[in-house]
Amino acid sequence: MVPINASIVNVSLPTITTFFSTSIASSEWIITAYLINLLGFVLLFGRLGDFYGHERIYMVGLISFVITSVLCSLSPSITFLIIFRGLQGIAAALMISVSMGIVKDAFPPSQTGKALGIYAVAIAAGLSIGPAIGGLLQTILGWQTIFLVNVPIGIISFLLCYKILKREEFKPVRLDVSGAILQYLCLFSVVYILNNIQTSKIDVVTALMTILAMSTLILFIWNEKRTDDPLLDLEMFKNKTFSAFNLSLYFNYISMYMILFIMPFYLQKVLKFDAAFTGIILTVNPVIMMVLAPVSGTLADRIGSRPLAIIGALISTLALYSMVYLTMFSSMFDVVWRLALLGVGAAIFQAPNNRAIMNVIPDKKKGVASSIIVTMRNLGMVFGVSIAGILLYTTISPELLEQNQLFNLAAYDFTNGMHLIMILGAILSILILILSPVGIYKRKITQTKEMIQESDMIPAPQEIIEGSSEIIKDSELVKYSKELLEDSELVKYSKEIIGDPAVLKRPKDILKEKFERWNFVILKREGK
Numbered sequence: 001m002v003p004i005n006a007s008i009v010n011v012s013l014p015t016i017t018t019f020f021s022t023s024i025a026s027s028e029w030i031i032t033a034y035l036i037n038l039l040g041f042v043l044l045f046g047r048l049g050d051f052y053g054h055e056r057i058y059m060v061g062l063i064s065f066v067i068t069s070v071l072c073s074l075s076p077s078i079t080f081l082i083i084f085r086g087l088q089g090i091a092a093a094l095m096i097s098v099s100m101g102i103v104k105d106a107f108p109p110s111q112t113g114k115a116l117g118i119y120a121v122a123i124a125a126g127l128s129i130g131p132a133i134g135g136l137l138q139t140i141l142g143w144q145t146i147f148l149v150n151v152p153i154g155i156i157s158f159l160l161c162y163k164i165l166k167r168e169e170f171k172p173v174r175l176d177v178s179g180a181i182l183q184y185l186c187l188f189s190v191v192y193i194l195n196n197i198q199t200s201k202i203d204v205v206t207a208l209m210t211i212l213a214m215s216t217l218i219l220f221i222w223n224e225k226r227t228d229d230p231l232l233d234l235e236m237f238k239n240k241t242f243s244a245f246n247l248s249l250y251f252n253y254i255s256m257y258m259i260l261f262i263m264p265f266y267l268q269k270v271l272k273f274d275a276a277f278t279g280i281i282l283t284v285n286p287v288i289m290m291v292l293a294p295v296s297g298t299l300a301d302r303i304g305s306r307p308l309a310i311i312g313a314l315i316s317t318l319a320l321y322s323m324v325y326l327t328m329f330s331s332m333f334d335v336v337w338r339l340a341l342l343g344v345g346a347a348i349f350q351a352p353n354n355r356a357i358m359n360v361i362p363d364k365k366k367g368v369a370s371s372i373i374v375t376m377r378n379l380g381m382v383f384g385v386s387i388a389g390i391l392l393y394t395t396i397s398p399e400l401l402e403q404n405q406l407f408n409l410a411a412y413d414f415t416n417g418m419h420l421i422m423i424l425g426a427i428l429s430i431l432i433l434i435l436s437p438v439g440i441y442k443r444k445i446t447q448t449k450e451m452i453q454e455s456d457m458i459p460a461p462q463e464i465i466e467g468s469s470e471i472i473k474d475s476e477l478v479k480y481s482k483e484l485l486e487d488s489e490l491v492k493y494s495k496e497i498i499g500d501p502a503v504l505k506r507p508k509d510i511l512k513e514k515f516e517r518w519n520f521v522i523l524k525r526e527g528k
Contacts, residue, residue: 001065001153002092003126008134008146009034009085015143020078029082036191037089038096039378040184043231044175045097046371054098054105055165059158061094066154073144100358100370102165109359111301118294119354179231182220189213194386233368236361242369244435245356246376248309251432252353253380255320255425256346258388259339260285262418267335269406270328270414277332284336288343289350297351305356310436312349317429319345323422328411349432391424392417 009031017027049057068088075081100119107115137145189212196206224230237243260282267278300308319342326334354373361369392401395417400410 001126001150001157002096003123004130004133005069005088005092005147005150008130008137008149012134012138012143012146015138016078016081019143020081022078026078026082030078030085032191032195033082033086034089034092035378035382036188037086038093039187039191039375039382041090041093041180042097042374042378043183043368043371044180045094046368046374047176047231049098049101049370050365050368054101055161057098058095058102059161059165061091061096062154062158062161064091064094066151066158067091069147069150069154073147096374097371100354100373111298115297118297119351174229176223176227176229176231179220179223179227182216182223183231186213186216186220189216191382194382197386197390232372233365236365236369236372239360241360242357245305245309245353246372248313248432248435249350249353249357249373250376250380251428251435252313252316252346252349253377254384254387255316255428256342257381257384258421258425259320259323259342261385261388262392262421263335263339265401266326266414266418269401269404270411271330271332271335272405273332281332281336281339284339285343285346288340289347292344292347293351296348297355300352300355305352305359306436308352309349309356310433312345312347312352313429313432313436314345315348316342316345317426317433320422320425320429324419324426326415326418326422328415345429387424388421391420394420 016030020027045057045061065088068084068091071084072081072088075084103115103119133149134146137149189209193206193209193213196209221234224232224234237246263282264278267273267281273281296308296312319338322341323338326338357373358369392414396410396413400406400413403410406414
């Protein structure tokens with residue numbers, strides 16, 4: 001429901017702008033307000049989910065999403081719509097912060113990759129069908145219905161979750177309020193800067209917001225290190241595998257959303273395709289992901305996450321670099337096969353990557369880990385769109401982009417800017433290739449230790465001691481040695497000495513007795 005809502009609204013922005021007679025800059029805040037609150041609260045709600053139960057947080061989010069959807073459809077002005085969209089972002093954060101943890105719990109550990117593959121399918125399906133549903137509803141019934149479509153879906157989902165999901169017991173929790181405020185201010189400042197820098201030069205407000213972003217980031221890190229119950233456990237990032245795969249996910253989403261941002265403009269303004277045909281072409285990527293994501297997740301359960309993540313990043317690199325050869329004369333087929341290849345790479349990469357992240361942290365922190373994944377994904381979306389816009393504006397002016405179609409030099413300038421975006425995406429995919437092997441040596445050592453501990457061929461030390469004792473006890477050599485010792489004259493003599501010390505005599509006396517005994521025996525034999 002959340003990805004459907006995001007893609008539906010994007011399609012309807014031009015109509016909403018016209019309806020309220022407002023500017024494009026104002027309409028952009030319909031999306032920005034949603035993303036800021038989604039990013040700002042997702043970590044807090046992930047933390048709450050670890051204590052109050054992921055299921056409860058998710059169901060509260062469902063009801064809140066339904067209510068805010070109704071409010072959005074009833075908005076009397078652009079201001080109210082932006083406010084209600086911000087509230088809807090909070091509701092979305094409630095759901096999406098704990099959703100991955102719920103999915104992971106529904107499957108045994110051996111099928112974690114498969115579970116996260118299905119999760120990726122749901123997101124891809126929402127992104128792919130959202131534009132089609134939005135376009136149809138908007139054309140027939142008006143833009144208000146794009147929000148009302150969430151109402152029946154949300155109610156049915158709530159009833160199913162209430163009946164199926166088991167609620168966990170409450171646990172005591174202390175909220176990191178100061179950390180939540182600092183994190184929100186930092187994210188708000190960053191998003192504001194990225195949106196502002198696209199359309200205007202760096203001014204005093206942008207400079208002040210940059211200072212605010214840097215200072216709140218420093219204070220947030222300081223606060224998280226000193227508080228007993230931090231909003232974000234920075235100790236988790238000491239795990240190299242966890243950090244590397246989160247950074248890889250962030251780079252992957254930047255690359256993906258730079259392409260998803262620039263492609264509609266390229267298809268409509270440069271290649272002169274209409275909006276309907278553009279929508280069909282853009283569904284190629286999410287449909288491929290929807291088909292392959294569960295397959296890659298299942299494979300990750302069998303062969304591990306790392307090989308598939310590397311293969312996916314390599315395919316994405318090739319796909320992004322191949323897009324550099326798209327020109328103002330390219331055909332529909334030239335675009336489709338490249339988008340399909342990018343979808344293959346993303347599908348092979350994302351589910352195993354998420355599996356690796358969730359498997360390297362303890363279960364008690366899975367809510368926070370799920371929230372971090374969501375944060376990385378949405379940060380990648382925000383940064384991807386903003387960076388793409390900044391790169392595009394280096395080769396073509398915003399005034400030319402307002403034209404319905406671009407010709408000659410303007411189209412050439414646009415494709416040059418698009419090529420810069422593709423090159424950056426390819427570079428980020430190469431960085432993912434470099435990050436993927438991080439922590440593999442330590443992981444191999446850990447796996448080897450676990451195999452030795454669990455192996456039946458290599459017994460535990462206690463078993464070795466017990467087995468050795470039995471072998472020694474049953475040994476024929478030991479039995480024979482005991483018999484020799486028992487029949488030994490030395491042992492008998494030693495026992496006599498211990499029993500009666502008077503038995504102990506000087507060697508001369510002993511020899512005298514022996515000599516007399518021998519003489520007696522000899523004389524007896526001679527008959528004397």
